[in-house]
Amino acid sequence: MAHQVQTKQTAQRTIPLFWPYVSPKAAAALQDVLGTRWVGQGPRVERAEDEFRFRFNVPHAVSVNSCTSALHLALILAGVRDGDEVITTPLTCYATVAPILYQRAKPVFADIRPDDLNIDPEAIERTITDRTRAILPVHWAGEPCDLDEINAIARERGIQVIEDAAHALGAVYRGRFIGAASPFTCFSFQAIKQITTGDGGMLTVLDEAAAERARKLRWFGIDRNFKGDIYGKFQIEELGFKYHMNDLAAAILMVELEDLDAVGARRAEIVARYRQGLKDVPGVKLVTQREDRKSANWLFNILVERRADFQRRLSDFGIETSLVHIRCDVYPILGGRRQALPVMDALEPKYIALPLHCSLTNEDVDFIIDTIRQGW
Ligand SMILES: Cc1ncc(COP(=O)(O)O)c(C=O)c1O
Structure with a gap:
């Protein structure tokens, strides 16, 4: 790679951190739906769930309108309620923890x-107590967590695992797609994820009865497949929500799933290029990707010294960078003060995400690498 000297004048345009991937087939798929009777939850929702199930080899897939909704339903199905504790990571989106609060846990x-x-x-x-009801790991940036170890801990104590796989669609852990290792796994199709339905999510579950209950809970607690009279249909026994996916989103999801391999391959190519170009740069540390798993490469995070200077320098050259999420313990609603988390404390001033999306060209990536290599 030729490392040219950059000048600020090179920043004719901004290289954005994110750019949504929308399949070229999405418009026609949407047009098809608009001509039918079903724009709400109709037959395409079930078809999209089937395709998801086969694609990722998961026993049950329940589509919803966001990953946040999937997490909320999973917490209910896991029996999390008032006063329970749910163990999760501080380095995540507020959307991971808000549903825990919805359950007053x-x-x-x-x-x-x-x-x-x-x-x-x-x-x-070290964090488990008698009140722990569930563990909620997040596959940060798309790199799978230690699922075998986490599930072993949970099984030993009779508690549940709910995976937040919002970043991890298509990731692989020890030879299997993310989605079937734990009782519950939650995916996101929000705007800037690998593929998007605008907003949307999927809850995968291992247990059939839990899947049935999730289907009711996503529609007010009503069994939409009930075939008897209307009084029978509205025998609502449990408080549910309006969390379902609609056929417009399901139609986009199906065509986007067809492109996921290509999207994943391109993201992996960009990450490999970054890793090669940045591996020996003073002040940059690469984040580990383990050999027994395959990241979904949603974010490309690195650890840098003097992060504010780094961000300023890249911004001068039109390159967007971001923390994307801050540690959750500092949110006032979650206590508003840093807890004793020594590794999080040490990394807090260092982690940063560089642009990663399918609209990036190799020239963009090389420009970013060259800019970083010149120092900050
Ligand atoms: C880790 C994590 N969990 C959950 C979510 C929520 O996803 P959604 O926007 O689909 O509700 C996000 C959103 O980006 C996220 O980053």
Whole structure:
């Protein structure tokens, strides 16, 4: 790679951090739906769920309108309620913890690992109490967590695992797609994820009865497949929500799933290019990607020294960077003060995300690498 000297004048345009991937087939798929009777939850929702199930080899897939909704339903199905504790990572989106609060339970933060920024199973063990009802690991940036270790801890104590796989669609852990290792896994099709339905989500579950209950809960608690009279149909026994996916989103999801391999391959190519170009740059540390798993590469995170200077320098050259999410314990609603999490404390001033999306060209990536290599 030729490393040219950059000048600020080179910044004729901005290289954005994110850019949504929308399949070229999405418009026609939407047009098809608009000509039919079903724009709400209709037959395409079931078809999209079937395709998702086969694609990722998961027993049950229940589509919803967001990953946040999927997480909320999973917490209910896991029996999380008033006063329970749910262990999760501090380095995540507020959307991971808000549903814990919806259940009037308490998010408890376990520290992360210094190499891959994912929740540390040993820290989970240290954090468990008699009130722990569930563990909620997040596959940060798309790199799978230590699912075997986390599920072993949960099984031993009779508690549930709910995976937040909002970043991890298409990721692989020890030879299997993310989605079938734990009782519950939650995916996102929000605007800037690998593929998008605008907003949308999927809850995968191992247990058939739990899937049936989830289908009711996403529609006010009503069994939409009930074939008897209307009084029978509205025998609502449990408080549900309006969390379902509609046929417009399902139609987009199906065509986007067809493109996921290509999207994943392009994202992996960009990440490989970054990793090669940045591997020996003073002041930059790469985040570990483990060999027994395959990241979905949603974010490209690195650890940098003097992050504010780094961001300023890249911004001068039209390159967007972001933390994307801040540690959740500092949110006032979650306590508003840093808890004793030594690894999170050490990495907090260092982690940063560089642009990663399918609209990036190799020239864009090389320009970003060259800019970083010149120092900040
Ligand atoms: C880790 C994580 N969990 C959950 C969500 C929520 O996803 P959604 O916007 O589909 O509700 C996000 C959103 O980006 C996220 O980053």
